[in-house]
Amino acid sequence: MDSMKDNYLLLKEPRRLWLEADLLKTKFFALSSEVHPDRIHNAPESEKLAATQRYSELNAAYQCLREPRSRIRHLLELELGAKPSDLTDIPDELMNLFLAVGKEFRDVDTFLAEKAKATSPMVQVQLFESGMERVDQLNNLTRNIFSLRETLLEELKSLDTVWQSGKSHQMDRLLNIWRLLSFYERWLAQIQERTVQLSF
Numbered sequence: 001m002d003s004m005k006d007n008y009l010l011l012k013e014p015r016r017l018w019l020e021a022d023l024l025k026t027k028f029f030a031l032s033s034e035v036h037p038d039r040i041h042n043a044p045e046s047e048k049l050a051a052t053q054r055y056s057e058l059n060a061a062y063q064c065l066r067e068p069r070s071r072i073r074h075l076l077e078l079e080l081g082a083k084p085s086d087l088t089d090i091p092d093e094l095m096n097l098f099l100a101v102g103k104e105f106r107d108v109d110t111f112l113a114e115k116a117k118a119t120s121p122m123v124q125v126q127l128f129e130s131g132m133e134r135v136d137q138l139n140n141l142t143r144n145i146f147s148l149r150e151t152l153l154e155e156l157k158s159l160d161t162v163w164q165s166g167k168s169h170q171m172d173r174l175l176n177i178w179r180l181l182s183f184y185e186r187w188l189a190q191i192q193e194r195t196v197q198l199s200f
């Protein structure tokens with residue numbers, strides 16, 4: 001774990017749960033501007049390589065810290081000294097949504113398989129209309145997940161205000177928030193995939 005890069009340190013940010021996106025972006029641009037490949041095109045090759053490496057590190061740190069889920073995972077890694085366990089266990093508070101998402105996905109996947117077999121133009125038109133109804137259902141599911149995600153982000157902001165004084169008491173909840181966000185983001189990506197398939 002000694003070789004783990006501290007992305008907070010690279011971007012000169014305190015280890016916090018919540019970082020304001022605009023301020024982080026400004027910090028990244030300020031730090032990376034001096035080593036941006038466009039600024040050192042006349043430098044010796046060794047300086048170019050070092051600057052490219054530094055720019056790459058800063059960019060990776062920024063990409064990690066700008067998204068709440070990857071930021072939390074990185075913070076957990078730094079604080080615990082190990083990567084958080086994978087997402088095999090479904091948090092209790094997600095069980096009902098997990099079942100609803102699974103049912104919706106099975107319905108859409110069955111429909112997509114049926115749609116793929118259709119060759120008649122008339123049947124394809126009917127299936128397209130039915131597909132749009134399923135898109136509406138997926139959009140409702142997306143709104144529900146976004147709402148749950150926003151609630152978690154608000155909790156994260158709230159936890160951030162007491163993070164330094166009681167981080168040891170917050171690690172379990174932070175791990176759970178990371179897991180919930182991971183499920184939400186995975187589902188949102190899967191919904192997007194199915195929505196695209198339904199639209200053609």
